[in-house]
Amino acid sequence: MDLDVAMRIASAGMKLQAARLRVVSENLANAESTAPTPGAEPYRRKILEVTARRDRETGATLATVRRYGIDRSELPLRHLPGHPAADAAGFVRFPNVNPLIELMDMREAQRSYEANLNAMQMARTMLQRTLDILR
Amino acid sequence: MKATLGQALAAYTAAFAHGRGDLAPAEPATAGGLSFGALVRQELASTKSALARGEGMAVAGLLGKASIQDVVEAVSFAELSLQKITAVRDRVIAAYQEILRMPI
Numbered sequence: 001m002d003l004d005v006a007m008r009i010a011s012a013g014m015k016l017q018a019a020r021l022r023v024v025s026e027n028l029a030n031a032e033s034t035a036p037t038p039g040a041e042p043y044r045r046k047i048l049e050v051t052a053r054r055d056r057e058t059g060a061t062l063a064t065v066r067r068y069g070i071d072r073s074e075l076p077l078r079h080l081p082g083h084p085a086a087d088a089a090g091f092v093r094f095p096n097v098n099p100l101i102e103l104m105d106m107r108e109a110q111r112s113y114e115a116n117l118n119a120m121q122m123a124r125t126m127l128q129r130t131l132d133i134l135r
Numbered sequence: 136m137k138a139t140l141g142q143a144l145a146a147y148t149a150a151f152a153h154g155r156g157d158l159a160p161a162e163p164a165t166a167g168g169l170s171f172g173a174l175v176r177q178e179l180a181s182t183k184s185a186l187a188r189g190e191g192m193a194v195a196g197l198l199g200k201a202s203i204q205d206v207v208e209a210v211s212f213a214e215l216s217l218q219k220i221t222a223v224r225d226r227v228i229a230a231y232q233e234i235l236r237m238p239i
Binding site for chain 1: 202204205207208211212215218219222223225226
């Protein structure tokens, strides 16, 4: 049954976007999470790695989370001599989270979620309308 | 499909009995593939599993073990499966009543 499978694919897509929003809010919330001591690592931005997985039961290709990766890009430095994590020169390494990028990612997650939601609703409507012929 | 209505009704009751776990009696197979009885039985079995899945997902969702998307998908598919099977049943009953009203 293709419409049933379509609903399952859309549901997997919605789950993926939910995971994406989870990562975005984690990044946004930890945008200022510095290390407790000078040598330690501050919070690093997380990245969602997406992969296509074949569902054995239905034969459909579902979008799923492969793993939660870490952004290895450079950490910005801020001059805060009084900070407990400041080094000898008074610089503190801050998380490499850019709120603007996170906001754009959030928007994208929202739109993609809505698209999947529409696909699911459409599959449901098509099934329902077909059944209505019998009535 | 060349099955007569009597056959169809018998097949339906047989399949229904089968769905409840009773032993289904042998039924005549129609020429050309799947008989109506086999079709109904197959549909009943798939509806049963869809309902079980929907129920299981709803419970898992309430316990926080399944995502809301999975719950919605499973429950709405179970609902549609049930609607499908009741629509077919209503059709068969309507046809039977139509025959009962026939002047002899």
